[in-house]
Amino acid sequence: MAPRRDYYEVLGVGRNADPDEIQRAYRKLVRAYHPDVNKDPGAEDKFKEISEAYSVLSDPETRRRYDAFGHDFRQVPPDVDPAEWARARAGAGARAGAGGQWRQARPGDFGFGEGVDLEDLLGGMFGGRGRRQWGPVPGADQEAELTLSVEEAYHGGRRAITLPGGRRLEVNIPPGVTNGQRIRLAGQGGHGSDGAPAGDLLLIMRIAPHPRYRVEGRDIHASLPLAPWEAALGATVALDTPGGEAKVKVPPGTSSGRRLRLKGRGMPNPRGAPGDFFAEVRIMVPARLTDEERRLFEQLATVSHFDPRGRS
Template structure:
C-alpha cells in the first residue's frame, strides 16, 4: 500500500491525536455511504489501513524501521547474528545467500511473514496481526451489542461490543489473526469500530448531535420539549426567544464512557412554521404581525 503518512496527510513525527483527527476527517469524506465516487471505497480502505498502522505503536515502529534502508540493513545484521552467520566480511557466495534469504523473508514480512505468518527457516514465527472494520449503529454504540463474527477458518465466534465504543476504537480478538509458522502463535485480529451514518444522530467523539423541531410559538414563549436520544426520550427546556440554530445541551446524554464521563447530547433548534393555516390561525398571525415591532432583518 501507499505510505500511511502520505495517505493520512500527516508528518512522520505526528502525534496520536493528529493522526486520529486526520483519520476521522478522511473516513467521513470517503465513506461509501457518503461519497458515491468510484474511487471512494478504495480510498476509504487505504485510510483505514493507514490508520491501523499508525495508531498501533508496534506496527508504526515496524513500518518506520522497514521504510528506511539504513534501518532495514541494521535489522539484517541483527537477523544474521541470530541465524548464526559470522560477523565481519563475508565471502561473496555466503553473503549472497544470506541477502537472498533475508530479502525473501522481508518481502514476506511486509505482508505479515517476517514478523508473522510467512515462510522462514529461523524457528517459530508468530502470525501477523490483522484488522477489519466493524460497523455498528449509534444505538449499538450506546447500549453495546453482541455479534457473531465468521472467519474463513473454523466456526464463527460470539463477540461482545461494549457500551460506549467510539469511532476508530479497536477491539482485540486474540489469536484470530494471521497463522503462525513453525509452531508460532496465531496473530490477533483487531476490529476497528465505525459508527454507521444515522438519519437522526451525528456523532463526534462521545457527543451526539440531533435536531429539535419547534413551532414558532414554542420558540417565542419557551417550552419543555421532548427530544430523542440514543438512550431513550428526554426533555429539554427551551428558553423564551429561542431562534433556529441554537444548540441546547443535555449533559451526559451522549455516548457513555465506561472509564470516565459520558458525552453530551446537543439538540439544534429548527423552527418549523405550519404549511397551511386555518382561518383563525391566519387571523391570529395577522394580529401578531400588526402588533409586533420585531424586525428579524435588523438583528
C-alpha cells in the same frame, strides 16, 4: 498447483500504493465478492484471496517483508538481510537454470523453480542452519473494521463478524464505543508457525452515518424542531436519544441555531464521564395555514415591533 498471485495484483493496486489506496481497493472488492452478497461458486475463494492480500499489505511491517521476500516472507527468519537474500536467490536461480528448472519471474514471485529447496538456500546463507532451527514464529497482528449504527455503538452487545480469510467470529462490543476505537482480540490474528501463538486482531470501530444523530467523540448532536410559539413562549418537549426519550426545556425567546445541552445523555463511557447530547433548535412553520391560524399570524404581524433582521 496454480502459482499464487501477487498480492498487489489481487487488490488491483500498484506496488507504490499508499495505505488509503489499499484500503479503498479492499473495501470495493469485499463489497463485490463477500459470500453473503455474491453467490457465484468462485466468490468465496476470491474473497479469501482478497482478505489474505489485504491482511499482508495493510500491515506496514508485513508489507515490508513481503516486498523483500515475496510469498516466502513467512518462512524467512526476521534477521535475514534482503540484499543477502537477493544475492542468494540469484545464485539459486543460476543453479536452477542450469538444471532446466528456471522459469520466468512474475511480480512478487522471485523466480525459483520447483527444484530449488528453500531450506537449502537458507542453510547456505546461515552456514548450514536449517529452517527447523529458526524457532517458532509468532503470528502477525491483523486489523479489521466493524461498522455499527449509532444505537449499536451506544448500547453495545454481541456481533458476528467475518474476518480476513472468511473466518467468522462472535465478539462482544462494550457500550459507548467511539468512531475509530480499537478493540484487541487476543489470539484472533494471523497463525503462528511451529506451535507459536497466533497474533492479535485489532477490531476498528466505524460508526455509520445516521439520519438523526451526528456523533463527535462521545457527544451526540441532533436537530430539535420547534413551533414558533414554543420557541417564543418556552416549552418542555420530548426528544428521542439513543438511550431513550428525554425531556428538553426550551427557554422563552429561543431562536433557530441555539444548542440546548443534555448533560450526560451522549455516548456512555465505561471508564469515565459520558458524553453530552446537544439539541440544535430549528423553528418550523406550518406549510399550510388554516383560516384561524392565518388571522392570528396577521394579528401578530400588526401588533409586533420585532425586526428579525435587526434594522432600526
